[in-house]
Amino acid sequence: xxxxxxxxxxxxxxxxxxxxxVHVGSLHAPDDAMALRHARDVYTRRSExxxxxxxxxxxxxxxxxxxxxxxxxxxxxxxxxxxxxxxIPDDVPHM
Amino acid sequence: xxxxxxxxxxxxFDATIAAGDRIEPRDWMPEGYRRTLVxxxxxxxxxxxxxxxxxxxxxxxxxxLRRKAxxxxxxxxxxxxxxxxxxxxETLGVSRxxxxxxxxxxxxxxxxxxxxxxxxxxxxxxxxxxxDGAAICNQVPLCRTSYGPYGRSMIRICKEESFHxxxxxxxxxxxxxxxxxxxxxxxxxxxxxxxxxxxxxGPPDSQSSNTEQSMAWGIKRHTNDELRERFIExxxxxxxxxxxxxxxxxxxxxxxxxxxxxxGPCSAQRxxxxxxxxxxxxxxxxxxxxxxxxxxxxxxxxxxxxxEADR
Numbered sequence: 001x002x003x004x005x006x007x008x009x010x011x012x013x014x015x016x017x018x019x020x021x022v023h024v025g026s027l028h029a030p031d032d033a034m035a036l037r038h039a040r041d042v043y044t045r046r047s048e049x050x051x052x053x054x055x056x057x058x059x060x061x062x063x064x065x066x067x068x069x070x071x072x073x074x075x076x077x078x079x080x081x082x083x084x085x086x087x088i089p090d091d092v093p094h095m
Numbered sequence: 096x097x098x099x100x101x102x103x104x105x106x107x108f109d110a111t112i113a114a115g116d117r118i119e120p121r122d123w124m125p126e127g128y129r130r131t132l133v134x135x136x137x138x139x140x141x142x143x144x145x146x147x148x149x150x151x152x153x154x155x156x157x158x159x160l161r162r163k164a165x166x167x168x169x170x171x172x173x174x175x176x177x178x179x180x181x182x183x184x185e186t187l188g189v190s191r192x193x194x195x196x197x198x199x200x201x202x203x204x205x206x207x208x209x210x211x212x213x214x215x216x217x218x219x220x221x222x223x224x225x226x227d228g229a230a231i232c233n234q235v236p237l238c239r240t241s242y243g244p245y246g247r248s249m250i251r252i253c254k255e256e257s258f259h260x261x262x263x264x265x266x267x268x269x270x271x272x273x274x275x276x277x278x279x280x281x282x283x284x285x286x287x288x289x290x291x292x293x294x295x296x297g298p299p300d301s302q303s304s305n306t307e308q309s310m311a312w313g314i315k316r317h318t319n320d321e322l323r324e325r326f327i328e329x330x331x332x333x334x335x336x337x338x339x340x341x342x343x344x345x346x347x348x349x350x351x352x353x354x355x356x357x358x359g360p361c362s363a364q365r366x367x368x369x370x371x372x373x374x375x376x377x378x379x380x381x382x383x384x385x386x387x388x389x390x391x392x393x394x395x396x397x398x399x400x401x402x403e404a405d406r
Contacts, residue, residue, distance in 0.1 A: 014119070017111070017116045017117040017118075017119055017243060018116070018117035018243050018246060018247075019243075020247060051119065051121070078164070078168060080161070080164055080165045080168060080258075080262070081168050081172075081255075081258060082258060083257040083258045083261050085258070085261075085262075086258070086261035086262055086264070086265040087265065088261055088264060088265065088268075089336060091336060092264070092332070092333055092336045093329070093332050093333070094329040094332075094333065095260060095261060095264060095333065
């Protein structure tokens with residue numbers, strides 16, 4: 001028997017124009033349109049947003065916490081990617 | 096024909112711009128606004144991608160491992176910046192593939208500065224200090240541009256750009272502490288790049304056909320000449336600290352237009368190189384798609400076999 005549980009959706013809200021959508025949580029809904037309506041009711045009851053994205057959770061591919069090291073370690077030893085790596089005398093302005 | 100609905104949409108757009116708010120991808124926008132953004136963001140993205148070439152040529156000839164790692168990281172950043180900008184441009188309903196083809200066909204432009212050659216390692220420093228310095232000067236106000244996705248890419252880019260300028264200045268400062276020959280190399284490089292860098296801000300306001308409308312739409316926040324002046328003022332004390340002399344600021348606009356129209360010293364070479372990279376990469380793109388498809392097919396086969404077995 002197939003489960004009658006509604007699929008899970010992830011919800012992203014843009015709090016104001018000019019800012020990125022940010023993940024705020026998830027909810028269950030029978031389809032995309034209902035997910036959007038539910039998201040409005042669950043996550044933006046107090047004008048928290050001007051735009052909402054919903055996406056089926058099973059459509060998201062995520063990195064695994066176990067992979068944290070191999071995934072992100074390569075940037076750890078590249079200090080020269082940061083501006084503070086370079087010594088610029090204090091009397092040189094605008095840099 | 097203008098319907099009442101169109102008038103309402105235009106009024107809504109105008110009110111958003113007037114309030115200093117951002118326009119976001121799903122908002123209605125005038126066709127001219129969209130077209131201007133596509134042109135400007137695509138040109139900006141192309142500049143990042145083409146901009147990898149003059150410095151990329153020096154990666155294998157970097158004078159030390161430290162300089163090589165830095166230059167690699169910088170050129171890698173330019174590729175990333177190009178991708179941020181293409182993705183912002185794609186929110187306007189165009190595809191990156193199409194933009195790349197237009198660049199290669201010469202239908203879209205990139206910054207005039209990348210049509211000049213990088214002739215010595217000092218040029219790597221000068222490009223970081225002056226070219227990236229000019230780019231930062233141009234890009235900081237664009238963080239407040241009226242189109243949301245463009246502004247957000249600019250914020251990300253500006254954060255990363257600071258390292259580019261500082262590594263360039265540091266490189267030049269190191270050479271200036273060296274021999275007379277090294278100091279001469281730096282001065283010669285600055286002499287060649289100063290005016291092309293000033294031209295990066297675009298034609299003088301009197302010749303800039305797009306500026307007025309772009310400012311009314313909040314796409315641009317300052318005129319070309321304002322930004323150029325600001326850059327000159329910011330750079331003068333840096334040049335003094337470095338110990339180099341900046342050439343005068345008399346710009347040859349005929350040269351600028353020649354370069355913009357594809358007649359720069361390296362224009363043909365830059366596009367030919369980009370085309371070669373695009374053509375040579377075709378089999379990689381196709382192979383990756385074929386592999387992805389075979390994974391999907393393989394999964395479908397396994398599912399159907401399992402269903403068969405369950406019966």
